[in-house]
Amino acid sequence: ELKVEQNPLFLSMQEGKNYTIYCNYSTTSDRLYWYRQDPGKSLESLFVLLSNGAVKQEGRLMASLDTKARLSTLHITAAVHDLSATYFCAVDFGNEKLTFGTGTRLTIIP
């Protein structure tokens, strides 16, 4: 079965702290995407990771892909309030679909 699992599902963190969201997937893929969703809004593309070892950074967010471990991480550095959102990873298993994780709801508290 093609599965994508994220953890944690919920995350509250203090401003200024660092944390990592994990995305594990069940079978071989070298294409993974990260999205952000604000409450009541649609999904916004954050990162496209297309090969083993790919690393992308934008502001306080950095995403990486380890295809051998079937793992992607989204690292948050020195969190600020406007990073509060739900973050999804999505995997291309080569079956003409994108399979999404369940999402991680991130809340940054002062």
Added chain:
Amino acid sequence: DVKVTQSSRYLVKRTGEKVFLECVQDMDHENMFWYRQDPGLGLRLIYFSYDVKMKEKGDIPEGYSVSREKKERFSLILESASTNQTSMYLCASGWTANTEAFFGQGTRLTVV
């Protein structure tokens, strides 16, 4: 900027009604998708289309059908709406082997 536009943000329909959700994209994308989003379940693919008049079932197609008569428009049809189809519906387009999918703003459908 890529634009994916869904016809309604909020919709309330009665059980048994036929419901049409419309999605239009302006970037000449070949691939278009319909997902539903439910708390704790993430996004689940209902149907997708990789060309005009072509459609493929996703993971949860039961109770739904789709239509793609023109490249820019992909419609999701609930033949006879039921309360368990109350959900957020998201349309997406794009996504080839090297680019991401772009999402519409979503339609929150409530079936009463």
